[in-house]
Amino acid sequence: MPLTIVAQIKAAAGKEALVEAELRKLIDITRAEAGCINYDLHKDNEDPGLFLFFENWESRELWQTHMNAPHLAAYMAATEGAVDSFVLHEMTNIG
Template identity: 30%
Template sequence: MAITRQIIFLAKRDCIEELKALLKSTIEDTKKEEGCLMYEVFQTKTNPVEFIVIDSWESEEALNKHYETPHYSHFINNFKQYNAHIEPFELEVL
């Protein structure tokens, strides 16, 4: 069963461009991963500190493999310095 998530990141006011660049750096490699059905990164127009990642994976196994990739490790090891808040949600199709 597919796993779809929405993750909201709020950048620190003085780190908007840094978080944006870090999020953008994950897109190409993640989309190439086996089991990745969707990976999109958005910045809200009305609140530039807010970024939303929506991703979908074929299975929990595919998502767990994503967590082992170098680009994910790079993101995890660097985003906290730019991020003020994070809200992850697992989504269910109705």
């Protein structure tokens, strides 16, 4: 069953550009991963430090493989201390 992920990332004040640059690095490599249907990054029009990923995956197992990928570990290391909050929702399309 396909899985939808909505991930909200809030950059720390003064770290918006760093977080955005690191998030952008994830796009192409993730889109090439097995099971990735779409992986779309959005930036809030009013808050330059608020980002949302809208993702769809063929299965939860393939998404979990993505979550353990080296490029996500590199992102975490590069943004350590630069992210105020990270909220993740695993969702199912019902309509």
